[in-house]
Amino acid sequence: MTVMPGSRSDGTTPTRTERGRARSVFNRLLEQYPESRTALDYENAWQLLVVTVLSAQTTDENVNKVAPALFQRYSSTAELADARPEDVEKIVFSTGFYRQKTRSIIKLAQDLEDLYDGEVPADIDRLVKLRGVGRKTASVVLAEVWDVPAIAVDTHVKRVAGRLGLTEETDPERIEKDLKALYPTDTWSALSMRFIQFGRDVCDARRPECGSCELFKFCEWPERFEAAGKSTL
Ligand code: SF4
8 A cells, every 4th residue: 555654854745746756756767777676695684684784885796795604604693693703704804894894793693682582673663773773774674574665775865865856854864754755655665775776876976977867857966067078078
């Protein structure tokens, strides 16, 4: 069932025109990316939590290279919760920030054991109680594993939504609320995955390909004309 959500973070409600424009943006992205899901490899919910934490500041490809060894060595949250940090560090070293990431995934596994008997909850408020799990990671898991409508706001979603004039906010939670107000719930999960893909492929932070961008006519980024000139050179 499609439920139209409520107000934006500033308390206003999107107009029909704003919703229509937002829908057009989404339809273009659906055409561009008919299939979209995370590129991270995982076999179950707790593995997705772990690889999402490892994916910070690196590529999904890098994470996919280390994940098989990690999950072969630690095949359950209980095993990872008891792991020696120095052993985990060796495995995740190539993903960068390996000490911090090791600490995070061990604590995450300990919390899963202590709070939820090793089961990943399908509820955002319970997910964010896990150390190292913010709304973004929780939303990825909800959408990917449990099919619960969720919008994960990462750096790509933040940039793309801002440039397209879908939000004026900079705080991820406020951006999430603005997007949820603009779009029906049944599009939320598909939307954030496509924004992420579009942000990686086309609307790059430093070198966006505005000259060939399918969404140029919807874009409100002031530098788009100059960037279009550069990207078509
Ligand atoms: S025109 Fe440029 S800045 Fe605007 S959405 Fe497209 S790539 Fe991004």
